[in-house]
Amino acid sequence: MIIAVDGPTASGKGTIARALADHFGLPVLDTGLLYRAVGYQTQLGHGDPDNAADALAACDFPDTLLDDPALRYESTGGLASRVSIHPAVRKALFQRQVDFANQPGGAVLDGRDIGTVIAPHADAKLFVTASPEERARRRHAEMRARGVDVTYDAVLADVHARDARDTGRADAPLLRADDALLLDNSDMDIDEAIAAAIAFVETKVGRPG
Ligand code: DC
Numbered sequence: 287m288i289i290a291v292d293g294p295t296a297s298g299k300g301t302i303a304r305a306l307a308d309h310f311g312l313p314v315l316d317t318g319l320l321y322r323a324v325g326y327q328t329q330l331g332h333g334d335p336d337n338a339a340d341a342l343a344a345c346d347f348p349d350t351l352l353d354d355p356a357l358r359y360e361s362t363g364g365l366a367s368r369v370s371i372h373p374a375v376r377k378a379l380f381q382r383q384v385d386f387a388n389q390p391g392g393a394v395l396d397g398r399d400i401g402t403v404i405a406p407h408a409d410a411k412l413f414v415t416a417s418p419e420e421r422a423r424r425r426h427a428e429m430r431a432r433g434v435d436v437t438y439d440a441v442l443a444d445v446h447a448r449d450a451r452d453t454g455r456a457d458a459p460l461l462r463a464d465d466a467l468l469l470d471n472s473d474m475d476i477d478e479a480i481a482a483a484i485a486f487v488e489t490k491v492g493r494p495g
Pocket of ligand 1: 317322452
C-alpha cells in the first residue's frame with residue numbers, strides 16, 4: 287500500500303505522515319529532506335541555489351548528510367525550495383523516491399508532488415493544509431520554543447514566499463491531486479488531524495492487521 291501525503295510548508299504533513307506510517311506499519315520518507323540536503327550541500331560547496339548546474343552538482347550529497355541537524359533549519363528549507371525549482375534536480379531525485387514508494391509492502395511518502403508525480407498510483411492520497419496565518423503561528427511558536435529569536439511577521443512572510451515558490455514553479459508544482467483528500471487542519475489540533483487522516487486511509491484500504 288502506498289500513501290501519498292502532500293501539502294505546503296508547516297501544514298503538519300510530516301507529523302501526519304509519520305503517524306500514518308506507525309499506524310499502518312509502513313516505512314516513511316520525508317522527501318523534503320532530500321531537497322534540503324541538496325540545498326545545504328549547494329551552500330557548503332559555495333554554489334548558488336538559483337543556478338541549475340550548481341544545484342545539480344549537489345545532488346550526489348553523501349547519505350550521512352541526511353542526519354545533519356542543519357537540514358531542519360528554517361534557512362535550509364528556503365534553500366531547498368530554491369533548488370527544487372530546477373527540473374534537473376527533480377529528475378536527479380526522482381528514481382530514489384519512486385523506488386522507495388514501490389518497495390515491497392508499500393510506504394508512506396510526504397512532500398509536494400507525491401500524489402501527482404512520484405506515486406500517481408498511490409492507494410490513498412492526502413493534501414494536508416492550513417491557512418498561511420495558522421501555519422505561521424505554529425511555526426513561530428515552535429521556533430520560539432527552540433530559542434530562535436524571530437517575529438511572527440517574518441515567519442508569515444517566509445510562509446508566503448515558500449508557498450509562492452512551491453506552487454508557482456513550472457516543474458511538478460505543489461498541487462492537490464484530483465483524487466486526494468483535502469485535509470484542512472486550520473481548526474483542528476494535531477490529534478484530530480491524525481485521526482481524520484487514519485479514518486480516510488481506512489476507508490480506502492481497510493484497517494491494518
Ligand atoms: O517539506 P519541506 O519543508 O522539508 O520541503 C522543503 C522544500 O523542498 C519545499 O519548499 C519544496 C521542496 N520539495 C519539493 O519540491 N518536492 C517535494 N516532494 C518535497 C519538497
